Amino acid sequence: MTPPTTTTRRDPDARGYFGEFGGRFVPETLVEPVESLERAYLAARDDPSFHAELDRLLKHYVGRPTPVYEAARLTAAAGGARMFLKREDLTHTGAHKINNALGQALLAVRMGKRRIVAETGAGQHGVATATACALLNLECHVYMGAEDMNRQALNVFRMRLLGAEVVRVDAGSRTLKDAINEAMRDWVTNVEDTYYLLGSVLGPHPYPLMVREFQSVIGREARNQIVELAGRLPDAIVACVGGGSNAMGIFDAFVGDPDVRLIGVEAGGEAIVRGRHAARFAGGSSGVLQGTRTFILQDDNGNIELTHSISAGLDYAAVGPEHAWLRALGRTEYAHVTDAEALAAFQTLARLEGILPALESAHAVAYAQGLARELGPSKVVLVNLSGRGDKDVHTVEKALGTK
Amino acid sequence: MARNSIADTFARLRRDGRSGLITYVTAGDPDLARSAEILQALDRAGADVLEVGVPFSDPLADGPVIQRATERALAAGGSLRATLALVGRVRRDVAAPIVVFSYANPLMRMGLETFTKEAAGVGVDGVLALDLPIEEAGELRAVLASQGLDTIFLLSPTTTEARIRKAAELGRGFLYGISRLGVTGARDRVASGAEALVRRIRRHTELPVAVGFGISRPEHVAEVGAYADAAVVGSALVSLIAEAAASPALVGRVEEYIRSLKSVCLAPRA
Numbered sequence: 001m002t003p004p005t006t007t008t009r010r011d012p013d014a015r016g017y018f019g020e021f022g023g024r025f026v027p028e029t030l031v032e033p034v035e036s037l038e039r040a041y042l043a044a045r046d047d048p049s050f051h052a053e054l055d056r057l058l059k060h061y062v063g064r065p066t067p068v069y070e071a072a073r074l075t076a077a078a079g080g081a082r083m084f085l086k087r088e089d090l091t092h093t094g095a096h097k098i099n100n101a102l103g104q105a106l107l108a109v110r111m112g113k114r115r116i117v118a119e120t121g122a123g124q125h126g127v128a129t130a131t132a133c134a135l136l137n138l139e140c141h142v143y144m145g146a147e148d149m150n151r152q153a154l155n156v157f158r159m160r161l162l163g164a165e166v167v168r169v170d171a172g173s174r175t176l177k178d179a180i181n182e183a184m185r186d187w188v189t190n191v192e193d194t195y196y197l198l199g200s201v202l203g204p205h206p207y208p209l210m211v212r213e214f215q216s217v218i219g220r221e222a223r224n225q226i227v228e229l230a231g232r233l234p235d236a237i238v239a240c241v242g243g244g245s246n247a248m249g250i251f252d253a254f255v256g257d258p259d260v261r262l263i264g265v266e267a268g269g270e271a272i273v274r275g276r277h278a279a280r281f282a283g284g285s286s287g288v289l290q291g292t293r294t295f296i297l298q299d300d301n302g303n304i305e306l307t308h309s310i311s312a313g314l315d316y317a318a319v320g321p322e323h324a325w326l327r328a329l330g331r332t333e334y335a336h337v338t339d340a341e342a343l344a345a346f347q348t349l350a351r352l353e354g355i356l357p358a359l360e361s362a363h364a365v366a367y368a369q370g371l372a373r374e375l376g377p378s379k380v381v382l383v384n385l386s387g388r389g390d391k392d393v394h395t396v397e398k399a400l401g402t403k
Numbered sequence: 404m405a406r407n408s409i410a411d412t413f414a415r416l417r418r419d420g421r422s423g424l425i426t427y428v429t430a431g432d433p434d435l436a437r438s439a440e441i442l443q444a445l446d447r448a449g450a451d452v453l454e455v456g457v458p459f460s461d462p463l464a465d466g467p468v469i470q471r472a473t474e475r476a477l478a479a480g481g482s483l484r485a486t487l488a489l490v491g492r493v494r495r496d497v498a499a500p501i502v503v504f505s506y507a508n509p510l511m512r513m514g515l516e517t518f519t520k521e522a523a524g525v526g527v528d529g530v531l532a533l534d535l536p537i538e539e540a541g542e543l544r545a546v547l548a549s550q551g552l553d554t555i556f557l558l559s560p561t562t563t564e565a566r567i568r569k570a571a572e573l574g575r576g577f578l579y580g581i582s583r584l585g586v587t588g589a590r591d592r593v594a595s596g597a598e599a600l601v602r603r604i605r606r607h608t609e610l611p612v613a614v615g616f617g618i619s620r621p622e623h624v625a626e627v628g629a630y631a632d633a634a635v636v637g638s639a640l641v642s643l644i645a646e647a648a649a650s651p652a653l654v655g656r657v658e659e660y661i662r663s664l665k666s667v668c669l670a671p672r673a
């Protein structure tokens with residue numbers, strides 16, 4: 001079905017670096033485990049039987065390929081370029097996260113690890129991991145910040161229904177970053193029988209590579225679909241960027257097409273003021289967090305700054321190292337959208353297209369509306385609608401209610 | 404007061420046939436003024452090497468005890484700069500060598516060259532960066548070496564023979580063996596794999612080997628001292644500081660605790 005690797009293979013170097021970004025900044029105990037993970041992953045990547053099994057699940061269980069849909073009323077309202085949506089919200093579990101969770105869970109089985117730990121922010125990766133673990137009969141522990149457990153209560157219950165243990169994290173900002181710290185502490189303690197199923201293009205090598213490759217199915221499908229629907233490649237692709245896995249997933253197939261603009265949208269929060277946003281490329285600088293060298297939000301002492309976004313999945317102080325590299329090369333661009341703009345886009349898409357997007361994805365929609373106007377009617381914009389918004393209904397209700 | 408280098412300290416211990424005691428505290432816990440008094444007390448009590456921890460917002464290799472210490476220290480104005488200033492303040496009163504124990508990001512944020520110059524200037528003897536394994540530590544090691552500072556590497560039960568060889572070749576001062584898988588924290592007993600790890604390390608190097616993670620009691624220190632050059636006590640000491648922080652007896656209790664651990668090191672080894 002799908003080819004085993006991306007059309008434009010851009011592996012990091014042998015030490016896991018994309019240019020000056022990436023690497024393996026882990027405590028000593030995890031060095032051998034990440035090296036053996038890399039060996040296992042590279043062997044699986046070259047094994048047609050691994051891909052046959054993953055493709056079978058992606059087709060019959062996840063429901064791939066997901067459609068690309070021309071959002072005609074959204075286009076008319078924006079008054080510019082034709083807008084298309086890649087509908088990752090229509091996957092089983094409702095977000096792109098399942099593509100990676102299944103890939104890594106199959107890898108864990110192949111490595112003989114039956115105990116899975118994962119972190120989650122919005123809860124979408126936690127739900128996807130809990131789902132994959134139920135399907136493959138694996139033990140599942142999901143670390144989640146207390147703040148995120150409050151704002152994504154529905155996903156907490158979903159994970160528990162799926163048989164996962166959800167572990168509350170009360171440290172630090174009590175969000176995604178702290179959940180990752182805690183998942184890594186679990187992994188370093190139980191490394192012999194435990195697989196750490198990281199949910200984005202973050203962390204030490206090989207995670208940024210591996211997660212991108214598992215998500216690259218989005219771009220492979222979208223490339224064929226948009227050519228079929230629009231008769232050509234898009235002028236721009238827009239995707240939200242927390243860690244950046246849905247964006248890397250859709251960008252990957254187009255990196256070799258210089259005329260296609262690749263635009264990542266970060267969380268502008270309330271404003272680009274210290275502690276009130278999560279736009280790493282707007283307010284950040286190069287540093288090391290949680291295993292990788294990349295753009296991070298930090299203070300003068302090298303401590304990680306608090307972040308804010310209405311969207312839990314974008315509320316994180318670091319971005320995937322390959323994003324930092326592609327940006328340094330001038331291949332990708334990054335913008336940011338405020339909470340209020342994302343909230344408005346959430347409502348617009350609901351009313352005009354009958355689609356409730358995840359608040360994360362609503363950031364991409366918000367930016368794409370302005371971009372479509374700016375580009376004009378002869379152009380084509382493809383938005384990665386990375387997840388559905390059911391989980392956010394409560395947050396949106398609260399946000400609208402306080403106006 | 405005359406200052407001892409890390410190499411001299413371990414050479415003297417070996418000459419005397421005794422094992423050593425290394426202490427860890429977080430700089431700025433409970434505050435910077437008392438950190439200075441605590442470091443002086445540790446030295447008086449006979450600690451052979453003082454590890455001074457730089458508080459960092461995301462200490463992912465640390466258990467809850469040191470996480471809390473880090474939070475207290477950050478709230479009290481702790482930082483890499485404050486840590487270096489603290490070392491500078493106590494250096495004249497402390498004979499034991501001082502090792503800065505940090506995560507990578509604060510060092511990188513300051514800039515490795517700037518950090519190294521300032522560290523050398525205040526009298527730091529060595530640096531251990533928890534999330535800079537050998538493969539990522541090349542630049543730090545080169546810069547530290549240029550100023551005569553030691554780069555100390557951690558080795559774990561999961562470390563392969565090939566990487567032990569590399570650490571033995573590139574490490575200076577001593578090698579730090581992690582007694583068990585997991586994060587920092589006191590335990591009831593020393594992990595059974597610790598001795599095997601030390602034996603594996605000794606096959607590749609003459610460098611002194613210290614063992615840490617999970618050591619809290621005199622009997623642990625004695626047990627580790629039978630096969631390693633030194634035992635490291637961290638979380639148990641930090642717990643004591645947390646417990647006694649509000650008491651005027653804080654510094655005295657720290658000194659007394661370290662003397663109790665050190666007493667078992669004073670007997671010549673069998």
